[in-house]
Each structure stands twice: as structure tokens, then as C-alpha cells.
Amino acid sequence: MSHLVQPRLINDPFSDPGVFVDFRFGRRALLFDLGEVAALSARELMRVSDALVSHAHMDHLAGFDRLLRVCLHRPQPLRLVGPDGFIARIAHRLHGYSWNLLGAHSPDFRLCVVEFADGRLRAAAEFRAQEQFREQRIEPPDLGPGIVLAEEEFRIEAAVLDHGIPSLAFALVEPARVNVWQGALERLGLVPGPWLAEAKRAVRRSLPSDTPVPVGEGRTLPLGELAAQAFRVGPGQKVAYVTDAADTIDNAARILTLAGKADTLFIEAVFLEADRAVAERTRHLTAARGGALARQAGVRQAVPFHHSARYADCQDALIDEFCAAFTHNKSIDA
Ligand SMILES: [Zn+2]
Numbered sequence: 001m002s003h004l005v006q007p008r009l010i011n012d013p014f015s016d017p018g019v020f021v022d023f024r025f026g027r028r029a030l031l032f033d034l035g036e037v038a039a040l041s042a043r044e045l046m047r048v049s050d051a052l053v054s055h056a057h058m059d060h061l062a063g064f065d066r067l068l069r070v071c072l073h074r075p076q077p078l079r080l081v082g083p084d085g086f087i088a089r090i091a092h093r094l095h096g097y098s099w100n101l102l103g104a105h106s107p108d109f110r111l112c113v114v115e116f117a118d119g120r121l122r123a124a125a126e127f128r129a130q131e132q133f134r135e136q137r138i139e140p141p142d143l144g145p146g147i148v149l150a151e152e153e154f155r156i157e158a159a160v161l162d163h164g165i166p167s168l169a170f171a172l173v174e175p176a177r178v179n180v181w182q183g184a185l186e187r188l189g190l191v192p193g194p195w196l197a198e199a200k201r202a203v204r205r206s207l208p209s210d211t212p213v214p215v216g217e218g219r220t221l222p223l224g225e226l227a228a229q230a231f232r233v234g235p236g237q238k239v240a241y242v243t244d245a246a247d248t249i250d251n252a253a254r255i256l257t258l259a260g261k262a263d264t265l266f267i268e269a270v271f272l273e274a275d276r277a278v279a280e281r282t283r284h285l286t287a288a289r290g291g292a293l294a295r296q297a298g299v300r301q302a303v304p305f306h307h308s309a310r311y312a313d314c315q316d317a318l319i320d321e322f323c324a325a326f327t328h329n330k331s332i333d334a
């Protein structure tokens, strides 16, 4: 089955952490974290609809200016999600520039910024190019606990981790995958059309099996019959992103809940166990702890990143510790 998204590290694992999440059909992308993004082309950045930022340490937010600059003249909004206090930080960044050339004649570009704190979206603000990025507070969307983005095809869950300051971890979750059996429509005498997307949506929403589904040319079929004969329903894709977290019991519990059974988990592997004291002081996970959490979460593939520069000449040692903890019969992408 093809995947909804293709995620990849933006930089090498010693450079700024972050993941570019590219959608299958190529018209949209998301970012987990917003550090250095020079490795991404302007064309790739233009597709970014949402940037989900763990926290405001520079290595996680320094790419904001470049992303803004690329997106400034597009009509589609750019949404940012960050931890408590994030709206004020973005407002300060925006105030660092002169915007006198923007006005009512400018493209209607908007920055929508939401804060995730205490387990839910707590505050939101909008900054419009036409208003020279004046801050306007708005009601945050009510998506319920643990959710920062909810759409038809996927949702993004978040957890607040302790990194001395709050640091957000994220998971993109595709609820269910509905594919059409090859040749099934032909056998049923059906012609693909807009009705097909509606029918798939009905399956994803688990509507009752006797729900009548319009299938074109004035015909309807019960949803259950259509699904049994034409659709293949499988588990959706899950991609989790965990970085900048102290090695605490609370953090571990939250990481395991968020990342459980992910197809791909990007998880920090900053220090060797020999340097555990530094990991504890800077509130990061060691490679061994990152690997162990990935194993306990039962993920299919684990990608370690955010290596400390002190290991630039001995990356293998970090990878070895990570792999030993994750187990050797799972796939590792270093
Ligand atoms: Zn940090």
C-alpha cells in the first residue's frame, strides 16, 4: 500500500533537528521543527502548510525567517504550532522587521499560531500580511485533548515533554486506509467519480453498513456491500517525532503513548551512556534510552537524530548504542 506521507530528516543527524513530511501527491508538506532549513528548496518550503515546533531553542526555530520569506506572497496561510508562550515569541520575531510595504493591496497571507499546553490547544493568534502582521488573538480550535490538527485524512497528536522547559512531541496519525480493489468497480458496473471519495470517507467514519451510498447514474448501494466488494481497509500510517526530552518516568510514559506502534519514529539520540551526566544536565535522551523507548513503543522503524557534535568523529558508537537498545531485527535508518 502506498503511504500518505514520506518523512525525512531535513539535515544530517549532527545538524539542526527537524523532519520534512512530504505528502504522497506532492502538493503539501509539513515540518516537525523549524531549525536550519537551507537544505530544503524554496519549492519544498512553499508547500509547507504547517510547522509543528517542539520548543524555542534556536536549533528548533532559527529557520522561521526563511520559511516566512518564502511563503510571504502566497495566498495559503501558514500554521504554526508551539508550546506555551509561542505566540509572543513569533510576535517578537515579526516585530524585528519593517513591514511598511505591506498593506491592503498585499496578498492575503496569514500566519496562524496556536499554543499547545496542558494537553490541549490553549491559545491562538492570527497575523495578516495585509495588516502588517499586527497580532490578533482568536479562539483556538476545540479539537479535544492531545490533538493539534484534525483533517479528513489525518490528525496530529501532541504531548508535552519536560526538557527543563516544555518541549512538544508530535505524531501524524492516519486513521484508516481505504483502497479500491483493482477491477472491483468494473465488476460491479460502476464508473469512478466524485462519489468514490465520499464513499471512502463514509468507510473511514465507520458509518452503519446499511447507509445508502450514491454510486453515480442515480444508483445507490448499501455501504457494507460496497465496502465488502470494492474496498480494502487497512491500518493508516503513523509517524512520530520525539526530541529534546529529559530521561524521566513521566516523559517515557508520554513518549510511549504518543509513539506506540508507529511506522516510523524519529527520536533523539544525543549522547553516549558514558556521558549520561551531560545528558541529565542538558535534559536530553542518550542514544541507548532513545533506542530503548523505540523498542518499547513497538515501532517498525526508528530513526535516531540530534547527535551531539562531540561525536562527529565517532557516530558509529552512537548508532551502536541505539541499535543495541532497539534490537537488531528491526530496521534502523541512521
Ligand atoms: Zn532544546
Ligand SMILES: [Zn+2]
Pocket (backbone or CB within 6 Å): 017, 057, 059, 060, 244, 306
Ligand atoms: Zn535541540
